[in-house]
Amino acid sequence: MSNELTTQLQGFENHDFTVKDLESIEKFKEKGMIGLASLQDTDIHRMMQLYLDGKNYRQIATLLQKDKTTILFLSQKLDWPTMRKEYLEELIATLKDKVVESKLHDQEFLLHLSLAYRKKIGKNIDKYLKTDNAEFADKIDGKDISTYLKIADMLHNLSLSDLGNPKEKSLVSLNGMGEGVTITKTGANSVEITPKGPSAVSNKLKMFADLKREQEKIKESPQKVHDISIQEQTSNKESTENEE
Numbered sequence: 001m002s003n004e005l006t007t008q009l010q011g012f013e014n015h016d017f018t019v020k021d022l023e024s025i026e027k028f029k030e031k032g033m034i035g036l037a038s039l040q041d042t043d044i045h046r047m048m049q050l051y052l053d054g055k056n057y058r059q060i061a062t063l064l065q066k067d068k069t070t071i072l073f074l075s076q077k078l079d080w081p082t083m084r085k086e087y088l089e090e091l092i093a094t095l096k097d098k099v100v101e102s103k104l105h106d107q108e109f110l111l112h113l114s115l116a117y118r119k120k121i122g123k124n125i126d127k128y129l130k131t132d133n134a135e136f137a138d139k140i141d142g143k144d145i146s147t148y149l150k151i152a153d154m155l156h157n158l159s160l161s162d163l164g165n166p167k168e169k170s171l172v173s174l175n176g177m178g179e180g181v182t183i184t185k186t187g188a189n190s191v192e193i194t195p196k197g198p199s200a201v202s203n204k205l206k207m208f209a210d211l212k213r214e215q216e217k218i219k220e221s222p223q224k225v226h227d228i229s230i231q232e233q234t235s236n237k238e239s240t241e242n243e244e
Contacts, residue, residue: 117148
C-alpha cells in the first residue's frame, strides 16, 4: 500500500472507506475522473439524500444506476461522512424531546379512550345500583370491561413518572428544521435555533460545481502545454542552426 493511501486511510478510519475503496478512488483520479462532468446537481443531491438516509455506496449506485467509484470519489471529495455525522448529532439532540411529546399525545389519546369506555359501561352500572334491576347488569358487556382494564393498564404504564420530570423536558416541535441549523437548549421548554448559513447539502453542491469547473480547466490546459512545447522546440532548433 502506498504512503498516500495509508495517510488517507488513517484520516478516514472512523468513516466508511475501505482500502479497496481508496485504491479505486486513486485509479479514478489517475484516469481523469471520466464521467464526472456528465453528472448534474440533481444527481448529487439525490446521492447525498440517499446517503443521509443510511444507504451504502453500492445501494446508491444500484438505485441511481451510477458508477460506484464515482460515488466513492464524490463522498471523499465532498466529505459526506462528516456531513452525515453532523446530521445524526442534530437528530439525536432533538429526538428525545420528540419521543416525550409523542408519549404525551399517546397518553392523552388513551385517557380519552378510557373515559369513553368508562362512560359506556358506567351508565348501566349506575342504573343497576339505583334500581337493583338485573336487566341493567346483564347489559354490561364483559368484553368492554376487559378492554377498559387493558386501556387503563396501558395508561398507567405510560404515566409521567416513566417519562421523567416533565419540567426538564423541552416539548418544542422541531420537525422540518433540516440539517442546516444549530439547536441549543436555553430553558425548560425552549430552544434556540441558529442557522448555520447555507445548508450542508447546498454547500456540497457548490463544491461539486467548483470541482467541475476545475476539471474543465484541466481539459483545456493540455493544448496550451502542447503549443508551448512546439514553440520551445522551434526556438531550440533555430538556436542550433545559428551556432552551426
